[in-house]
Amino acid sequence: MDKIDIVSSTAVLVPVDNIDTDQIIPARFLKTVSREGFGEKLFYDWKYNADGSPNPSDPLSGQKGVILVAGNNFGCGSSREHAAWALHDAGFKAVVSSSFADIFKNNALNNCLLPVRVTEDYLDRMTRVLKSAPDTVVTIDLGAQTISVPGAGEAKFEINGYKKECLMKGYSDIDYLLSDKEAIMAYERKHF
Amino acid sequence: MGKTLFDKIWEDHVVKHIPDGPDVLYIDRHLIHEVTSPQAFSALKEKGLKVFRPDRTFATCDHNVPTLGQDRPIEDESSRNAVDRLAENTAANGITYFPLGDPGNGIVHVVGPEQGIVLCGQTVVCGDSHTATHGAFGNIAFGIGTSEVEMVMATQCLLQSKPKQARIVVDGTLAGNVTPKDVILYIISQLGTDGCTGCFVEYSGEVFRNMSMEGRMTVCNMSIEMGAKGGIVAPDSKTFDYISGRRFAPAGDEFRRAVARWQDLKTDDDAVFDREYRFDAADIRPMVTYGTNPGMGVPADGVIPETAVGCDKATFDKALAYMGFRRGEPMAGKKVDYVFLGSCTNGRIEDFRAFAKAVAGRKKAPDVTVWLVPGSKEVESKIESEGLGDVLRAAGFEIRQPGCSACLAMNADKIPAGMYAVSTSNRNFEGRQGYGARTILAGPLVAAEAAVTGRIGMPV
Known part of the structure; x- marks a missing residue:
């Protein structure tokens, strides 16, 4: 797995609440059996019209950066990990919101995509800054658990201590579980 | 504690x-x-x-x-x-x-x-x-x-990580035209589409105790639509009766021993939840959604409100623009192009019984396309063995074969762009039922009404 430490970049701002995983990656793109190539399908129905022509009112157009800043309740809906794969494949390293849907959050963490949860107040402030100055560089420091945006100040964010270590060292849950097979089999002997 | x-x-x-x-x-x-x-x-x-x-x-x-x-x-x-x-x-x-x-x-x-x-x-x-x-x-x-x-x-x-816990209590008696789907759509409309994020929800109270297993499944199914990690109902004799005799379930003495253990599966009287919500069954009416998340719901004879729980103005405006609706408009009487009965939310035998009973002796509206999709082969065969198939065909309906179907339109069952679909499924997100499709979530009775009248209306 990749590692995360400090992420510093301009941000892609999509100030819409309740962005669901059907928006992030529409279901018709889930028929493939590999993990590859979902980046180009990211927010597909926002980017393109029904006939495949670019949508001039695509909220992402013209924005660049590896940090996505979205409205409240990001990633709600379907459990499809394809949403996290698409964001990661498109180059995103972190998503900032005032709340994340549980399954999306786990999927993101399992793909080295950092969900940064800030207060609604801080999200409002950084959204205002990014709207007026789109070139602002946002810095997320996982070690210090801080996000800073010039003009909006710095905020702390929470992350599970175990998950933080995994992200910083590139460990994955499955390696941990596989190393614990003895305990798992002991549990089975006791319970079944 | x-x-x-x-x-x-x-x-x-x-x-x-x-x-x-x-x-x-x-x-x-x-x-x-x-x-x-x-x-x-x-x-x-x-x-x-x-x-x-x-x-x-x-x-x-x-x-x-x-x-x-x-x-x-x-x-x-x-x-x-x-x-x-x-x-x-x-x-x-x-x-x-x-x-x-x-x-x-x-x-x-x-x-x-x-x-x-x-x-x-x-x-x-x-x-x-x-x-x-x-x-x-x-x-x-x-x-x-x-x-x-x-x-x-x-x-x-x-x-x-162990999630927080919430309890949702609904006491009282539901009106005859209110289905379990209406109960959960009502709850989500009150709490919002992220109202229970980070929580596991226990449903308790008279309404859930009196509900069939199929109904409890419909309710728990949509827990995720208010952000909950899951929903749970304490098992009782209805639960044990449902499991008894099924193919992979324990049988004989093994089943009896299992039931003896399962009897203890309940919340202690002095347990404390992180959050507790109470609703009254008398306030719950047949529901429809008007927007692009399951929390944007009103009674089928209600009007589109000024705003919804957990939705800022820009998001609410975007949803109404997608649906082609305006604030203050009544939902009743709105034209419907498609009706979809099915999905893991409402594709069970009880849903087909309710739908068939409501359309018995009536005729499918000529300009509505209706997809009746059983949730499984077993539901499909029960539809026929219980005689519901004959009732449905006599009313002009065709029964399709089992699958997720138009709930998420991964197969050929796609709602065309701009069309309105009354769906018994679980999500009304933009494009969920096909590019540009406009979904109105409802229970099987509102779906039946739409299928025979071509309009949104209150089921009898």
Whole structure:
């Protein structure tokens, strides 16, 4: 797995609440059996019209950066990990919101995509800054658990201590579980 | 301090606790389907591993399957490939698989309980957010991503942090035209689409006690639509009667011993929840949604409000623009182009009984396309054995074959752009039922009314 430490970049701002995983990656793109190539399908129905022509009112157009800043309740809906794969494949390293849907959050963490949860107040402030100055560089420091945006100040964010270590060292849950097979089999002997 | 039902099941499944981290949680049942499993099987193979506990793993194909002509090969190449891959992967790992056309086939969350795979007091996971359905039997059931599917395949465990807990109590008696779907749509409209994020919800009170198992499944199914990790209802004699005699359920003395254990699956009187909500059954009426998340709901004779819980103005405006609706408009009388009865939310026999009863002796509206999609082969066969098929055909309806169908339009059952569909499914997100499709979520009775009148209206 990749590692995360400090992420510093301009941000892609999509100030819409309740962005669901059907928006992030529409279901018709889930028929493939590999993990590859979902980046180009990211927010597909926002980017393109029904006939495949670019949508001039695509909220992402013209924005660049590896940090996505979205409205409240990001990633709600379907459990499809394809949403996290698409964001990661498109180059995103972190998503900032005032709340994340549980399954999306786990999927993101399992793909080295950092969900940064800030207060609604801080999200409002950084959204205002990014709207007026789109070139602002946002810095997320996982070690210090801080996000800073010039003009909006710095905020702390929470992350599970175990998950933080995994992200910083590139460990994955499955390696941990596989190393614990003895305990798992002991549990089975006791319970079944 | 007492424990909740959730606490008891969770503690019973903790293999070990990681300091300052999650618990290693043992998983009793792993349900899989063709969309979220192939990448997990591939990753397992790359590591040189096989599925650790294939006897705890069950598979069905549902998302990609056509709902007509299931006896023929699937036309769409990528859909066919996904289904074929599931057959290969399950065979290679010794997993019970219900292929297309098999009497056990159907939507994963309909099949699990129907086949007696899902019991009580268990941990149940599936790479599908509507896994919450199985909480209806007193289980900790939740959806997971594909990396987690791989973890369960490899170790029968997940690393999970214990969520917060909420209790939703609904007391009183529901009116005759109010279905379990209306109950959950009402709750979500009150709490918002992220109202229970980070929480596991126990449903309790008179309304859920009086509800059938099918109804409890409908309610638990949509827990995820208010952000909850899952929903749970304490099991009772109705639960045990439902499980009794099913194919994979314990039988004889083993069943009796299991029931004796399951009797204890309840929340202690002095248990404390992080949050508690109370509603009155008398306030709940047949519901419809008007927007693009399941929290944007009103009674079927209500008007579109000025705003919704958990929705800022820009988001609300965007939703109404997508739907082609305006604030203050009545929902009743709105024209409907499509009606979809089915999905893991409302594709069970009870839903077909309700729909058939409501349309009996009436005729399908000529300008409405109606897709009636059973949730499983077993539901399909019951529709015929109970005589509902004759009632439905006499009213001008056709019954399709089981699958997820228009709920997420991965197969050919897509609602065309701009069209209005009254759907008994679970999500009205933009594009969910097809590019540009406009979804109005409702229960089977409102769907029946729309199917015969071509309009939104109050069921009798």
